Amino acid sequence: MLDIKGKHHWLITGCAGFIGFQIIHLLVENGQKVCVFDNLSGGNLANIKDISAKITFIQGDIASKKDLAKLPKPIDYILHVAGQISGPQSIADPLLTNVQGTLNIFEFAYVS
Numbered sequence: 001m002l003d004i005k006g007k008h009h010w011l012i013t014g015c016a017g018f019i020g021f022q023i024i025h026l027l028v029e030n031g032q033k034v035c036v037f038d039n040l041s042g043g044n045l046a047n048i049k050d051i052s053a054k055i056t057f058i059q060g061d062i063a064s065k066k067d068l069a070k071l072p073k074p075i076d077y078i079l080h081v082a083g084q085i086s087g088p089q090s091i092a093d094p095l096l097t098n099v100q101g102t103l104n105i106f107e108f109a110y111v112s
């Protein structure tokens with residue numbers, strides 16, 4: 001059950017993934033303005049096809065500040081669930097997505 005007072009502008013990273021798509025559906029059902037961001041490396045756009053007309057989808061990588069610059073401002077809340085979930089890949093490249101990408105989201109939150 002989600003109880004949201006008022007209408008806010010939300011950014012969801014990792015929107016096409018398992019956790020992200022469920023959050024987005026809840027927010028849209030609650031009348032929220034939603035912008036979603038994903039590089040589609042692991043998720044599937046089919047997960048959000050049914051609500052595509054009600055959200056703003058931006059394809060991009062959280063590790064890229066250039067991609068993050070495409071995001072609209074201001075954003076009221078960010079739910080950051082983009083993540084590289086493969087263990088072996090995280091060991092091979094521990095910093096890029098889950099560390100640098102998350103730092104980039106913190107920086108975006110600070111300046112937006």
Ligand SMILES: NC(=O)c1ccc[n+]([C@@H]2O[C@H](COP(=O)([O-])OP(=O)(O)OC[C@H]3O[C@@H](n4cnc5c(N)ncnc54)[C@H](O)[C@@H]3O)[C@@H](O)[C@H]2O)c1
Nearest residue numbers: 014016017018019038039040041042043061062082083097
């Ligand atoms: N699913 C679970 O039960 C669970 C439990 C605990 C923690 N988590 C964590 O929550 C996060 C999301 O999990 P999930 O199950 O939804 O994973 P998922 O793979 O289904 O979704 C992750 C999404 O992030 C996107 N993504 C990956 N790298 C990206 C990047 N560099 N830039 C932009 N988008 C990117 C993928 O395309 C995908 O849509 C992960 O960090 C995961 O480790 C998940």
